[in-house]
Amino acid sequence: MTSEKVPTLEARIERWPIEGNFTISRGAKTEAVVVVAEVTHGHLTGRGECVPYPRYGETPEATLEAILGMTDAIGGGLDRLALQSAMRPSAARNALDCALLDLEAKQGNRRIWDRLGRAAPVPCVTAYTISLGTPEAMAAAAAKAAHRKLLKVKLGGDGDGLRIAAVRKAAPDSELIVDANEAWSEANLAQNLAACAQAGVTLVEQPLPAGQDGPLANIRRPIAVCADESVHDRASLSGLRERYDAVNIKLDKTGGLTEALAMADAATAQGFGIMVGCMVATSLSMAPAMLLTPMARFIDLDGPLLLKRDRDRGLRYDGSLVYPPEAALWG
Missing domain, CATH: 3.30.390.10 (Enolase-like, N-terminal domain)
Structure with missing residues (x-):
């Protein structure tokens, strides 16, 4: 027993x-x-x-x-x-x-935020992801989501200028952020950044592969660039400031909320902007990350919106707003 x-x-x-x-x-x-x-x-x-x-x-x-x-x-x-x-x-x-x-x-x-002495999360705007595809397919997806305040656009390298232009035309009033998932190269970096700037994109995530992102320190960045695959926890912040303006904090990279909160404090002290990100998962994955939202400029916690169904008593989503978790879900 x-x-x-x-x-x-x-x-x-x-x-x-x-x-x-x-x-x-x-x-x-x-x-x-x-x-x-x-x-x-x-x-x-x-x-x-x-x-x-x-x-x-x-x-x-x-x-x-x-x-x-x-x-x-x-x-x-x-x-x-x-x-x-x-x-x-x-x-x-x-x-x-x-x-x-x-x-x-x-x-x-x-x-849990009271126990940790942290600011209580409040309803906040989350990004909604537009998957990578042809310019036409991405424009169609963006048009369906054009009522949302913040769209996160997945890009993939060649042809990205056409993709982001098509998305902007389909969603003229949405704020756009871009995630290249390491797919750009030094050869097309300046061209793709310029295309994003032309489309009014606010932030570009991880344009170059981790370990090959040195060129970011040697060019004028027309818009903010955010590290994702290049940053994991506090230990990986060192040396990134010349290449990146912001860091994407994901609990699966930091190894939990405990390190994520400490990393957010350290990144803020070093002058980085904060983005809170997620993998595609249920509300149980998103709920702890809500404690980071009071520190973040960009919030990307749309994982449950991409699923056919979510957990019982999952996070409440109302348009672009995501609400803090109920105690029955987590924390």
């Missing part, structure tokens, strides 16, 4: 169908594959969700194994702060970190 005094850990892989498909420069997918961790202590259970990302060598199976590998440590009383050194930054650590934070909030009977 398991004592109620001993925390227990469970985890599982879940698959959530995407509405249509989600396409970026690296490929397309039709479902979101997530891993959920649950830490139970007595009658209370904390939950966390992560998205293993192949770009960083992660798979759902290996992530599940990494989480379950912490079973004895969790049972022995490993807390959230000790977790930071017990696991490397990863999707697996994110799921566990968020589960422990959720449990901490329930045990204290207070919302």
Whole structure:
């Protein structure tokens, strides 16, 4: 018999169908594959969700194994702060970190932002993603979403000038940000930035591959450039200021909300703008990231909007607004 005094850990892989498909420069997918961790202590259970990302060598199976590998440590009383050194930054650590934070909030009977001494999140504008495709297909998608205040446009290299011009024409009143997902090159960098500036784009995410982004320090950037794949946690901020104006903070990269909040503080102190990003996932992945929104200029937490269905008691979306999570969901 398991004592109620001993925390227990469970985890599982879940698959959530995407509405249509989600396409970026690296490929397309039709479902979101997530891993959920649950830490139970007595009658209370904390939950966390992560998205293993192949770009960083992660798979759902290996992530599940990494989480379950912490079973004895969790049972022995490993807390959230000790977790930071017990696991490397990863999707697996994110799921566990968020589960422990959720449990901490329930045990204290207070919302997690109050326990952490952070500003309470409020309803905020989130981006809505336009997948990569032909200029015609992207224009059609943008026209359907033209009522939204902020659109995030996935680009992919050659022909991006035509794509962004088509999207702008279809959504003349929306603020546009662009995500190239490392697909540009030094040869087309200036041309593509100019095309985005011409279309009134506010921000470009990760135009060049991580590790090959040095040219960004040597050109005049007509619009703000945001690091995504080039930045993961606080340790990766060093040396980026000459190349980037902002950083995209994602909990699956930082290895959880604990590091993400510390990273946001450090990035702000170093003069970076803050973007809060996400993978395609359910509201359980988005909810912890809402604690970062008071510090962010750009918020991209539209993952559940891209799914055929979301979790029960998921985040509330009202047009372009996303609302803070209810305690029944997380935190």
